[in-house]
Amino acid sequence: MLIASLILFSPTVEPVTLQRKFQANETAKYEFTSRIQLDHRQAPVETFIPTNETVTYTFTMKVEKLKPDGIADVRFQREKISVRMGETFDAPPKTEEIKTNENLLLTLSPTNQILAARDESKKPPLQAEWLAGIGSAAAPVQDIISSWIAQMHQLAGFVNFFDRGPILPEHPVEPGATWEETVGYAPVVVEKGADKGKALNARIDYKYTYKGVTDYEGKSVYHIQGTYQMDTDAAKYIEELLQDQREMSPFKEIRLQLKGTVDYYLDRNTCDAFRIRAEAEGYFSMTLKDEPGGPVLEQKIRSRAGLVRK
Secondary structure, eight states: OHHHHHHHHOOOOOOBOOOOOOOTTOEEEEEEEEEEEEEEEETTOOSOEEEEEEEEEEEEEEEEEEOGGGOEEEEEEEEEEEEEEOOBTTBOOEEEEEEEEEEEEEEEOTTSOEEEEEEOOSSOOOOHHHHHTTTTTSOOOOHHHHHHHHHHHHHHHOTTTSTTOOOOOSSOBOTTOEEEEEEEEEEEEOOSSTTTTOEEEEEEEEEEEEEEEEEETTEEEEEEEEEEEEEEEOHHHHHHHHGGGGGGOOEEEEEEEEEEEEEEEEETTTOOEEEEEEEEEEEEEEEETTOOSSOSEEEEEEEEEEEEEO
8 A cells, every 4th residue: 555655646757858949149158167186296206296277268159040940050259268377396377368269150959969060260269289288297108198198188177078068868858867978089998799808999978867957056957967987998909009019018007097077057948058067087097017116107187167157
């Protein structure tokens, strides 16, 4: 009887359709902030040396044209990015402003997918080399390993990561529903199947979970949480790149670890981002075959980021 009554009176949660509803001539302004803490160590030094950077920028999104099926042309404009580098043992704090003058016309679907993009900037947009330079205090290593570290910095820093909000599901969802988006690639060793034992470049999947309706800062909002995780040893991948000369690889272990969480709080009428909060934590180390005593290079990454609709 108790079980029957619980089933009878349990509240049902109706599936909801999460779609971005664009409004003609709407202009929204957003403010992004990311704080990145890096602690790095290179042998023979045993002490981790801390560095930190704060990245801030504002941008606007203006709906210029509504199209059929909920699609819209939206203009993205961002004038500059400010990077403040914290004090180090040999330099005071300093701030660098990078003029970007970005002016992009994006065609967006109701699920926040970019269907088309046209760059109408007066000057070239922000170069990828600067984005890869976030956390540039890492010691120089071979190019391929540097690219993995740069990807970790980009994912941890969240710069340009969630500016337009989350990718939304195609179908109505209930709390607990999940969907995925690829945000990067990292080497992994295949554990089963025909390629068992091989090192391949695999996707880093960003997993969204619909958490339901919640109250945030006094407002009833939709809550979506995104997570990503990477934990791999890339040394075998380097060996396989060398093919017949794999014994020439000096690396015993190349540890790449990163995990991040992003909480999206969306307006229930439009599914536009009301607030976004994120944090990430990562670790990189490199151990050589001929160097006993542990890693010769290590880096710890911690970050917090947020976006506010003004």
